[in-house]
Amino acid sequence: AQSVSQHNHHVILSEAASLELGCNYSYGGTVNLFWYVQYPGQHLQLLLKYFSGDPLVKGIKGFEAEFIKSKFSFNLRKPSVQWSDTAEYFCAVAPYNTDKLIFGTGTRLQVFP
């Protein structure tokens, strides 16, 4: 069965620190990849997505993610986090030609000023 693993359940950083959140998936075929963010008390919002092409994808608010096919990974990065980045981050995978979107368990990020 397809699955998504997010290794970091809870990350605590100070402002201006660099961020990398890991995401690995298990599926042998073509996939579309997503990162969603859920700010406190809000709905999930799309942060960035990868369908094809350049494996380095840039999203909103300075976030980027790199798809490494050989490692089945889609890690999220930001060079310098802000207090407003405090949120829960979800990686998601959609196997091509299906309507399923499979989420990881999420990573809670806390940024302290």
Place this chain on the structure above:
Amino acid sequence: DSGVTQTPKHLITATGQRVTLRCSPRSGDLSVYWYQQSLDQGLQFLIQYYNGEERAKGNILERFSAQQFPDLHSELNLSSLELGDSALYFCASSEARGGGAGANVLTFGAGSRLTVL
């Protein structure tokens, strides 16, 4: 406001009861997805409807059912509720351009928080 409307926002009920959660998709979106978010399970895909028809099924219990109506709103029915059903239930919608290409971008509602006592 994402454009996906979910009601009620909060619901407290007792074990054994039945509840209905409602979702109105974003204007123009034909596909509705239901997800359950609990502390220990993360975001679990339950079921998806496209233009009134069931399209994909995930980890949905037999006590749960859903449907999408001609006006495209959807309802998730949860019956014989157990303590473990307490969770946040999210609805999401997408344009779902028919091909099931997995390229759909989902827009989520704010969720319905169900507490079973």
